[in-house]
Amino acid sequence: MSNIIIYHNPACGTSRNTLEMIRNSGTEPTIIYYLETPPSRNELVKLMADMGITPRALLRKNVEPYEKEGLADECFTDEQLIDFMLTYPILINRPIVVTPLGTRLCRPSEVVLNILPAAQKGTFTKEDGEKVVDDAGKQRK
Numbered sequence: 184m185s186n187i188i189i190y191h192n193p194a195c196g197t198s199r200n201t202l203e204m205i206r207n208s209g210t211e212p213t214i215i216y217y218l219e220t221p222p223s224r225n226e227l228v229k230l231m232a233d234m235g236i237t238p239r240a241l242l243r244k245n246v247e248p249y250e251k252e253g254l255a256d257e258c259f260t261d262e263q264l265i266d267f268m269l270t271y272p273i274l275i276n277r278p279i280v281v282t283p284l285g286t287r288l289c290r291p292s293e294v295v296l297n298i299l300p301a302a303q304k305g306t307f308t309k310e311d312g313e314k315v316v317d318d319a320g321k322q323r324k
Contacts, residue, residue: 186300187212190222190230190279198278200292200309205280207316208301212280221272227265230279233286238264241288243276296322 187205189212192198205212215222222230231241238261242254248271249255254264268274278289285298293315296303307316317323 185210185212186283188215188281189213190215190217190275190277192216192218192277195277196310197290197292201278201280201289201295204292204295204303204307204316205299207303207305207307208299209304210299210301217275217277217279218272221269221275224265224269227268227275230281230286233281234279234288236288237261238268241276242268243274246271246273248274293322 289295303320
């Protein structure tokens with residue numbers, strides 16, 4: 184069993200890039216397809232606490248339930264925003280990665296490099312052609 188978990192949406196390029204950078208470190212993570220298997224309330228609250236972010240900071244804004252439910256309105260409490268994310272998991276921004284070195288919302292995807300226990304094994308180029316890891320396994324700045 185891997186000591187890395189990714190809350191993944193395979194339809195998302197950022198999520199796919201993050202998953203591949205984890206694999207490029209030589210680790211096959213535990214993949215949670217959070218749209219099919221959403222986290223429980225307790226898990227979601229723990230993830231946010233571990234990341235040090237609020238429910239509003241985790242809320243994905245460019246999806247239909249955000250507009251439909253009027254979530255831009257600041258009147259909603261944290262508990263209500265969590266309820267919306269549990270009802271509509273598409274509202275949970277992704278990918279979230281949990282490693283022994285921390286938990287992060289990996290946007291942009293190269294944020295994952297800061298919490299991977301093992302170095303990159305070689306070059307990595309994102310789907311859009313941006314090279315983020317050089318041939319020596321070092322992050323390009």
